[in-house]
Amino acid sequence: MDLGLKGKKVIINGGSRGLGLAALEIFAAEGCDIAFFSRDAKRVDATINKLKAGGGQVVGDAFDMNDLDAYQAWLKGAAEKLGGCDIFIHNASSSGAQGTMDWELTFRLDMMGAVKGCETLEPALEAAGGGSVILMSSTAAVETFIYPQAFNAIKAAILTYGKQLSQLWAPKNIRVNMVSPGPISYPGGNWETIKGAMPELYEKTLSEMPLGRFGAPEDVARAVVFLSSPAASYITGTNVVIDGGYTKRVQF
Numbered sequence: 409m410d411l412g413l414k415g416k417k418v419i420i421n422g423g424s425r426g427l428g429l430a431a432l433e434i435f436a437a438e439g440c441d442i443a444f445f446s447r448d449a450k451r452v453d454a455t456i457n458k459l460k461a462g463g464g465q466v467v468g469d470a471f472d473m474n475d476l477d478a479y480q481a482w483l484k485g486a487a488e489k490l491g492g493c494d495i496f497i498h499n500a501s502s503s504g505a506q507g508t509m510d511w512e513l514t515f516r517l518d519m520m521g522a523v524k525g526c527e528t529l530e531p532a533l534e535a536a537g538g539g540s541v542i543l544m545s546s547t548a549a550v551e552t553f554i555y556p557q558a559f560n561a562i563k564a565a566i567l568t569y570g571k572q573l574s575q576l577w578a579p580k581n582i583r584v585n586m587v588s589p590g591p592i593s594y595p596g597g598n599w600e601t602i603k604g605a606m607p608e609l610y611e612k613t614l615s616e617m618p619l620g621r622f623g624a625p626e627d628v629a630r631a632v633v634f635l636s637s638p639a640a641s642y643i644t645g646t647n648v649v650i651d652g653g654y655t656k657r658v659q660f
Contacts, residue, residue: 412638414439415464417490417536419483419529421473421521422500424451426597427544427589430629431497436462438633440495443486445471465490473500473517476524483528493532495636497542498522501559503598508559518562519569526573530582539582540636543570547590547651550659554609563588567647574645583644585635590651593622618653627652 423444449470533539549563574584
C-alpha cells in the first residue's frame, strides 16, 4: 500500500529511542522530511545518521522541553527549517524521565506538551491542506492500572483534549487521533527496568498478555505512521489501542 507520505514534513518530540525512533525510521524510509529532539545528544546524533539513509531532510536537536517557551520556539524553528509541517506527533512523556508519579512534570510534558505543540503548529498544519496530529496516550488511561498516579490521569485527559480538538479542527482539514499503547518492552525502556527491579510485576503482566508477549516499538510505530498518513484520511477523533489484547474493556 502506498501511504502517500513521500515528501511529507514530520515533527515529533522525543524521537531517539523506543516508539518515537521506530516511527521515525518508518517515516524516513517512506521519504519524509523529519524534525525531532531528544535530551541525549549522543542518541540524537546517532538517530540523525540513521535517518539520513532515507534521503529526506533530517533536523535533530538535543533539547529538554521542560521550558515550554523554548519548546514552542523549537517547534516554530523546526517548521521553518522543514518548510512546513504536515504531521505532528506528540510523543514526549514523563515516563521517559521516570517521572510518572510527578504531577507537575507529567502535566507539563504530557499535557501541556500536547497543547502547546498543537497551538504552535496549527497554522502550519492548516497550510498543509491535510494536516495530521497524533497524541500518544496509554492503556493506563482507559483502565485502572497498578495504582493512582499522574501518568494515568493525565494520559486520560489527553484523550478528551484530542477528541475535542478533532471536532474543532475538522473544518480546517486537520485530523487529530490518539494512540494508546499497552506494555511495550525494548532495551533501556521502562519494562526492561521493571524486569530487573520488580520481576514479579513483570512476570505477572506478561502472564496477562493474551498474545503471550510484550509489544515491541515497531508494533505501535506502524500504526502511528498509517494513522498519520493520507491513507487514513477519513479517520479522526479516534483512540487506537495497541496492546495485544491486554485491556479487558469493551468499547462501543
